[in-house]
Amino acid sequence: MGHRSLLFEINGLGNRLWKGEKKMGFVHLHLHTEFSLLDGACRIKELAAYAKKLGQDALAITDHGNMFGTIDFYSACKAEGIKPIIGCEVYVAPRTRFDKVHRIDTSPNHLVLLCKNETGYRNLIKLVSAGYIEGFYSRPRIDHNLLQEHSEGLIALSACLAGEIPRALTAGDYGRAKQIAEFYRDTMGPDNYFIELQDHGIKEQRAILPQLVKLAQQVGVGLVATNDVHYIRREDSKTQKVLLCIQTGKTLDEELAIEFPTQEFYLKSEEEMQSLFGSFEGAIENTARIAERCNLEFEFGVTKLPHFEPPNGEDNKEFFLRLCHDGLKKYYGEQPDPKILDRFHYEIDVIDSMGFVDYYLIVYDFVRYAKEHGIPVGPGRGSGAGSIIAYCIGITGIDPIKYNLLFERFLNPERVSMPDFDIDFCYERRPEVLDYVIRKYGADHVAQIVTFGTLAARGAIRDVGRVMGMPYDVVDKIAKQVPIHPGITITIDSALKKSPELKAMADSDPQVRELIDTARKLEGMPRNTSTHAAGVVITDKPVTDYVPLSKNDESIVTQYTMNTIADLGLLKMDFLGLRNLTVISDAERGVRRFEPEFAINKIPLDDKETFDMLSQGQSDGVFQFESAGMRKMLSRMKPDCLEDLIAVLSLYRPGPAQFIDAFIENRIHPERITYRDERLRHILDVTYGVIVYQEQVMQIFRELAGYSYGRADVVRRAISKKKAGVMEQERIKFIEGAVANGLSERDAEAIFNDMSSFASYAFNKSHAAAYSLVSYQTAYLKCHYPREYMAALLNSVIYSTDKVISYIGECRKQHIQVLPPDINRSQIGFTVSDGSIRFGLLAVKKVGKGVIERIVEEREANGAFESLYNFVERMHNRELNKAAILAFIQCGAFDSFEENRRQMAESYERIVESVNSSKRSNINGQINLFETVTGTEKFSYPELEEYTTDELMAMERQTTGLYISSHPLDRFDKQLKGRRIDQISEIQQEESSYCDGAHAELGAIVASVKRIQTKGGALMAFAELEDRTGSIEAVVFPNVYATVGNRLAEGAAVLAGGSISVKEEEDKKLLCDRITLLAELSTDKLFLKFPSRGAEQVAAAQRMIVAHPGSSQVVFYFADEKKYLKLPESLKVQIESEFVKELSEAFGQSNVVIQ
Template structure:
């Protein structure tokens, strides 16, 4: 019979890039090995504690929560290189809940005060927080083992007894390990002797870093990834053998057959360890009520009623009923305090003129949030549902996400910290994981495979933002990738190894917006982590919610900063104060602008595809913007042609049943929103809204068993055990059974794509506000827009081009007009001083203060005299001159550059003299001081020289462009420019996919040469076009062929292929180079030219299916379509159901005989047609 054993020294993937064991796999393996308990002891962290706890409970295994902490050789405050950089290891296990709290404190302290290369604690801190903790002396990295290896046996003896003293007799164990290492044998011999001498119990462990023995190679590759090494590097960090896995009880017993008590003690420790996590209670912050208020619920009601009276003037029965219902649900779920907390910090922001968004997410469906001024869109008017936000039939934490001005978001967080205490508030950790493509590249580098071979494999894995395309899924869908794996053992090994890494936690970072606030100090509930200067939780947001902690999102939205600056610009330039909450959301002038596609800079509506969509849609009402934001996404995009067609011909709209018309008429008969799915459940079948939301969630997550069960209820209803009807069902309500089934099938198919209308509506408000500002105050709006992207030269260039198209003049900086940001004067935009490279904040403040206190600068000398030249050095003055900031003086930039240093020196000397009490000749009517006519008489710069100087200091051209004479040539001869690469969506909408053929043109701005592994020269080139910059990669053979053309400032046209990486950074692989001239003769790339615009398509490929039973053929058809990419849209027609679906744009094709033949081979003759 196999003896029992418990692993007490186990590392998971949360020992980042060191542990290879996924938590669920470790726990499953322990169960398969018939173990009753298992510990988790990651290096220095408790990242995986809650996941591990839950996984163990699911498998019926007892979880032991621990950590292998790092112990500083000296005090925590001592941080000296070569002494404090290599701390000792020590294993700590929580014996009970008090011990777990102490363990959290120890682990948190390691990051908060002890971090020095690693999170460290010292002996004193352990002594203060030892209660309830069982300590093991750790591996050969432990303090006692290291001293033994160094031969310091007396010191090891003293430390041994010190730990016994810290943790108490029976709570400290000497840990012995056997991974077939000579040093371990040396250490074990001494530890066994110490055990006998000092009556300290032994415990046997295996230093588990992966699950099974065969995982050793993958773990070795992971170490290579961590250390940026390859498996061929002889000097790299590596484990000595393959013994660091989760061994069976029998294997461990055989290893320690001479010390059976060391095995027995693992189970004794496991029996003693009893930690339980409270996954039921909530720990929401307590809102301090004003004097005289008795309860949070009553105060919330009072605030809500007051706010709604201001909103509606009169509380009608409908409003009162909805308010009472929501308040009752909020109170019954225990969230009164939560709403007051959110109300309070939103109020603080608005009281301090910090721009706050109109709402975000499902909270926009709450009338209470509207009454509290948390949201600003009327949920009753737009039919937004409270249950989509808070479902009384599904107890979850509320989630009100808040958008703030990007520049002042931190002020709101600081307020919350002051109000609730720094120890009650923290930001939230998040973990970056290894995605499919990244894993392939990482593993390829570690295996020392050729870059091109790895790149070819990685490129076969499709990429879509927001979608996790796994290697398994890629192999399933991509026949080319399957062939590569089947035919090449090296590729097969690469993909298998990468698949084993996929999804592993790679690094910890801080969630962009999440903040947690608790009723007690956070360390009572969660360990803390340091990320730079920021303290975060060690658990991500989902697990914080499991522990009853509330997460709030404080998002910095750059568009709100744009709106704020635009309103300020309007106030300064026109003297008007605009309140955007009062503008008409149905202004026809705004919708005409949107319909023309003039949406650059308009929130959510400025991508190339969205511009084309707006032109086709011709929006006329606010509901059209809500629908547009909801539809323009992968999946729902297939509904766009039908939506547009129905909008143009409302008389042709048909409904499966009249009961659907009031629900779907707002979207022209199309199902667009999650809320519509919920309403159909309620109105057609009699579901409660709470249960409707539960079924909608099940549909979106494709829970087949739930969908099948609820489908029957939807059609035929449900009764309780006494036969009393709970839900009527559609048939009982007069809907024919076949129609009910069809309605349910449509919902089931669409629910996974349906969008949250509350969120779309809230964001549609911001979209409309920016559109309104662009429509009525375009100059002020564009100035604010450019200020928001001042550090992004490509975007500034794009917006300047948009200004040019709309007859808005953009001027260079001017010291008499400009501020830090772009500003408006006389209906023209003046460049911001903050855009000038090297001109710091202090210099800008000095210029603006001098101008405002002493009046406009009369000339260059007057400028030098008035500004504080201590804040403005000569290099900064030259930057101002080069940018054009002194053009108002009438002197040329060439004159000013040559004479500036002399003038600055003279003025500084005069200032010093005055301070020293000396009187210059000028004071007696003399004329020794330099005046404006001191400037040398030199020829002005040529246009090219002037533009080059602007580019040098501003990063772009302002008063012209070297390529403007080639503008028409570039439009005719190229199919890609830098403005099309602002986002993956823009690239997708251009019709050019990864690997697609492109022609680009521009000036060579920079070339960096690099030696390849084979000793050949390649280059990375930056090409500047009329809108920004493009990165071009030139491989050795191409570089050698075209080297004479590839010089800086040379105008060229490049033919090549698009290449984009995991971060969606786009470059072009150069294949051919031509000189750019007005008569450039360049072969066209016709098939890659079009941008999404449904009305411009002249043909489409239609594939006919008999009915939905043929859906399993879609995978095979998809594979065929992907082999002939092009610009012809594809439609799928299911004849029996009378359904039409547009294929995603990445499946559009080039029509050819081979394509038709391949499709008909799957579906049969006459099933494929091309319609003109």
């Protein structure tokens, strides 16, 4: 029987199912998008557009094991007028999803599942989620039992060569294949299970086609033709291979054991599929029939909030109103201003009419919980700070009336979308709030949210270059031509326009052109998943009724991103951990030890001393104001009120930075500010005539052209996105409204043009206002309680050595002494002690927090430790090991004992053995009842001199990561004086002005050095350099290394110069072009005086100088010109007494000066 007649018999079933239906075209039902991570190369939007071009009416998504791209795919298809079919190619465990034995369970089978309806979608969610949460072993896996539980509403296809049936047939086990087919037929129902036919030019596929046809006939199921689509066009096959190489770590030249041996895995046209499967009657038609049966629609914009149950059982709206009125009275008194009352009632009406009472109460509840349990909560974040109701019920902590913040920027009745409260909590105790939410709503109703790492421009170039087998240094040079600007995404296309060097490389070298073109195709594709730092979804029903879940490490996360969650109407929250809230809380607690009534929320917000400090640029350690650029801006601007700080935060960003000069100039000369209409004055006076905030744009639309705030926000958004059509429509409407309100058409158009240019850069004032309050609080604490604040700041970075070094440097600037660790005085963290800051024991390496807690407990319970022996004896059996004891000795924590560090270091092991022996004797009953001598008295230490200063410093650094008692650079202050030395902490800052290629000169200590031999046999080195503020890796190339050789050793003090290297996701490096040991650098200069440049003595002096090379600068003085000439570096001299004597005899003693 031929294929055609055989399939006619098989598809009698299809004819019965779809009798009378019009024959339809081919539909792709097996397709992998970019969310089949580093495997699928189909960008979703491009895919949908190309499918439309091919005349496709419907299209399916079946990514490997996940549903990450479901909603993006759905929306893209809808936008192109194509019917989206939602599915997944799941992995089926060979045994059960709980079996995870190497080699037995590592190769799961493939199965394609498609959703017919909402029931099928929910079942697919359950299956895919369980695959990650329960069945993950190399890949997310389901099993037969799980499929039997969740088969309703789904259509299954037998998949590719990795499917169970093709694998059985390829192995020659037809009986097993038939058994599997019968299982799926019975599980899914004969109408919902299809045998897939594929032909990608692979001999194994063609070999089993007849058997697949026979199998379908025998078990009574239909056939369906598919192409296993992994890329859009045939020519994209190489792009997909590059992706696979990135995933596997291979290069294109290596032999890859992958399943794509041909270039046929693309989105084929109906004609191409007909040519392959047209003779298999029904296989093409069934694709359209399946498509017609898949009718899943998503509901967007309809909120699905959990219901909040008030604690006292009252109606939630009544409870909400009571909270609002209590807050109104608390913050605005018994008789608020009528304008405040109007705003208050307006907000309540909007919140109620839009159905967000529960939303406000849910947020209120967990914020209340945090505050009642002493967990610091921020004053607000984002546009939510613009709501007076949020302020009244305690969600936010900044008065929106006082700072002219707008409610409609947060919740807009004319733009229906979920509001978005982002809440900052103390970063250490944020998990407690999450735990509370999980307890309240149930673990199955709460999940964290996924985020995707993508192939950024530089990263894509580096990945593709490695895959192409190009040398690292060549690829690195190309990648570095892509500029880096903090906060701005630079694409390869924009880099080609901005970087002439990159364009020249691409134009002149075909291999570089291929690299750039391939990287461009991959740029922006998702590379990996991770857990969003703050995002959480809370649902009224179990999360898996709405959203598929996956697992990142131990966290259960959604497979949909934050924006998708919000689009689906689900409640997503940002629970952010903000380190500075912890710092403020710790500092506040420290101040209360001597000022019991102190409260950070009661400090004056107009403190002159605080603003004076900021105006001098002294903002190290101040939230948001630490960077060099921000310090410079503060110094120029001289802020004197909170409104100024709000403006600083809003302007100091890549876009609006161009308006900083105008802002500062207007602030200094307010008399020069002019307004096209006086009604602009009260809107722009706080920003000196410059449009800085989005709220100002909205106010201008409202007051000049009669827009509602809601409408103004909608238009502001459109203008900020530069939507040309919308802008032109609104230009006409604005001018009409403004003219009707008394403006001239010319002024109205000019104002609209100003707003259009500013709207893209205008910032959310609500967010800036809330964060500027936190900034001000930290500045106030630093100004008035510097010791308590710096101690809290040091505790917040105790595990980051570089930041501890930097902040200790700031303490020195403020003349705050930082005392070394002391076993009898130090607490767990940094503390204020007698006007100084005492090192915390937790900063000592190799000592765990638990041990330190027990040390402090023992000390507080039984008094100070009297000696090393006494310490070891009292801490016996408390998990104190020898390494911890030695670390305490070396860092100086035992310096208050009589013995020096060398004596203790040479004795501690014997003390431990002595104590252990004594304890064992006690246990064994061997105590001498007549022995009254204590262990401390009977132990004798060897007579040893203390370590040298260098040795002590080295040990301190080894055990704490920094130098405590002194710094090795102290002795080289003379050599460094007068030089422009850069600070490493300034270089390492994210918003640093030290961009790629910038020059830097460092005075530093070599913390470590690694020497390597190049392919050419030359020696070079990688050295970690450390100054008083931080550390940086230095690359010392062979030509530079040759000048210092083995003298570049650990502990050496050096003067190193070179260029800064900046790479994505890496710390900056110094590429040295010179390096000199400070010990060899003389601080003296030799001055020689001559009557004129032409004097005979000048040539003689040069000859003598060449004969005495060294490290001291030589300067000639010409009396007739009264000018100095500094000789080049190559003519430095060694100043010795004999040489000075020779010079004096030759030119006269009065003409030779050493300074």
